[in-house]
Amino acid sequence: MPDLVPFTEVTSLFDDFEHTAWRLESRRSYDSDRQTEEYRAFFKGQPVEEDLTDPYYVARRQQADEGKRFERVRVVDQPPTEGQRYLLHRARFNIAAGEDIRHLTRTTAERIGLPEQDFWLFDSRVLIIMHFDESDRMLGVERTEDPARVVEACQIRDAAWHHAVRHADFHPGG
Structure with missing residues (x-):
């Protein structure tokens, strides 16, 4: 396994990127979500609202106003x-803050050869690969600017974005 650092060591990238912050979310679940009261309330059928004045959302709106793109593709x-289902629900809060969230069915993701590896790509030059254990708990992240790995991530991004469907138009079925 590569040398991992805590996610907190790379969070400055979310403020410092110049043009794009792009994420591939391929996991079926995240332990960090399951640990929240909001997650539990959502599955109890209780109303779940988000405080869009939270600094995270304020920063995303400001970046969008500056022309920066904050995008992600979720495999479903x-x-x-x-x-x-929880992430599909939460997407509306991120979209309200200026993110562009799109979705792919797992069948499509497999057909086009997407990896089952979550990552962030900043400005097509900094790659943050997220590592999880079998319980969906984040173990840490790997940061690289290796040109070959960044180019591969750019190709993955381009393929995922091309095939993904905007959140408002996505109907996961089932």
Whole structure:
């Protein structure tokens, strides 16, 4: 396994990127989501709202206003897993903050050869590969600017983006 650092060591990239922050989300679930009260409330059928004045959302809106793009493609099973249903619900908050979120069915992702590896790509030059254990708990991240790995991530991004469907038009079925 590569040398991993805590995710907190790369969070400055979310403020410092110049043009694009792009994410591939391929996991069926995230332990960090399951640990939240919001997650539990959502599955109890309770109303779940987000404070869009939270600094995270304010920063995303400001970046969008500056012309920066914050994008992600989520791979979704058919039918969606519990974790994916939660993320489909949460997408509206990220979109309200200026993100462009698109989705791919897992069948399409497999057909076009996408990896089952979550990552962030900043300005097509910095790659943050996220590592998880079998319980969907993040172990840490690997940061690289290796040109070959960055180019590969750019190709993955381009293929995923080409085939992905905007959130508003996505109907996961099942």
